[in-house]
Amino acid sequence: MKTKLAFAALALSMSVVFAGCSSDKEKETADTSANAQTAGSEASVDDKLKDVLEQYRQFSIEQSDQLIVETEKFAEAVKGGDLEAARALYAPTRMYYERIEPIAEALGNFDPDIDAREGDVDDAQWRGFHRIEKGLWVDNKTAGTEEFADRLLSDVKSLRALMETVKVDIPMLTTGAVELLNEVSSSKVTGEEELYSRTDLYDFVANVEGAKKIYELLKPELAAQDADLEKNIGEKFTALEGLLAKYKSGEGYVAFTELKEEDTRALSQALDALAEPLSQMGKAIGV
Template structure:
């Protein structure tokens, strides 16, 4: 789940307002291999260059603001090439991506909401480096995996919607968590489109001003907290299916590269750390551990596809990643209520100490996983 985006009209107005209060400078063109220095603050986003050659690009990000920020490389239509969410105040992060020739924007989104402050980025020429055929296969296999997950999600969402439309509270509650598994495994791909996630997976505290609350979590609240299914919920159930079918048809058009796979795997762990471990994601149903497991599985799938190349470039890294994935999965298995399925204990039954143990295991995996993108493009 990511913070929602503003509408196009509001976004333009917001961008104009931000431009009026801050200057976003671009100093000089980068040389091949040079990093782009990105300095984010509460009302600015300064970048060190306006253009880079096609191929690998590295963003050296520093957040000098008082709010957590998100930094993205965007296509002109707001599709995401690569991103890093939740960069805390006073912290730094290195983001590695691959870009083809064309026009892009680098966006900083203070508070991880809204249109943000943006810099134009021109990518020139074409990369002369030939990509490892194993990486091309990894991308193709991951694209197939993402499509499979979307294809499997829609019928599960339809089952969830049918139960709501039938007014069957118990059946709807039972169908809720399974309908989210495929989405949670491949969420970075869905998020790359920009407009689907806010409609399907936004929590109440992630809404933009004037945004109508729709999607899974709106229905989750109705089922578990309000204990009612009315006409509005039945309409929203149909809308959820429609939005997920939109996602299903667009998955094949997603911009996927080896580095976006690696960064996406890290983003899935960040999703766990900021939403699932805290119990904020599924706050009404307490089915957070289902989402947690799906996020880990999606991250592991991307890693396993990239591992043949990453292991040659950095065998110590892949050894550590294997170790930490095993440790986290073993820990999660302690909370299963069936041996091989997706039934987990209700997260409100997980103690503070147990949550700390889960958090520590996530952090132990997230640290080496943050190095995967650099390892696959060495």
């Protein structure tokens, strides 16, 4: 959560603007940001890669659409008292959120509302996925979590509405891809994300998929600017995906508790091996 807030602040300073802002206002936001010194080149990179930005916008909207659909099913199971169904839907539903987390975080206060873990916020304020997770796995019942299911659904719908207005720029993508992996590094690979359901690997995979989407969209430009880096990142994605595939179980993934220390260490090192070159993407494409 701490890193999330830092990213949100950074992203906001980098010209996340909402419908209704005039183009002059947009420009002002960029110029007064901490990135004023590179504002010129930023604009040109954004211009050059405007198709990439549009494709990413579509991707994040698709993911948030799907998040609503799946959250509706999840909320239904919770409110219908079907514990098994609710547990089964919990982790797969979250993946739609985890893939676009940096964007969601850039849109204000959604992340704490949707994704706060116990202790991240005051108990009185605590809601979202993890509040329901605790009910399903600690209290072993759906009763008591119904209101949180309703709130969650309304929160993801509000998120979706704001998605429409988000203006994504290239630094946001290059930083966001790394941020997704940092999320894994700081909580998922240590099993601190899903304390009760132990479904950390679902989040892990979704964060990696979200980062990969950004890489794939930037790949042609990256290949043109720094072919070695593009190849290196691709290889490291393959290596990490290969490791993650070992933990597949049916449609999903094994519980985090089944991983041994050497497993998490190998995953963490493969993640670092990917995240370091990934963090050079921005430099290569000239942000």
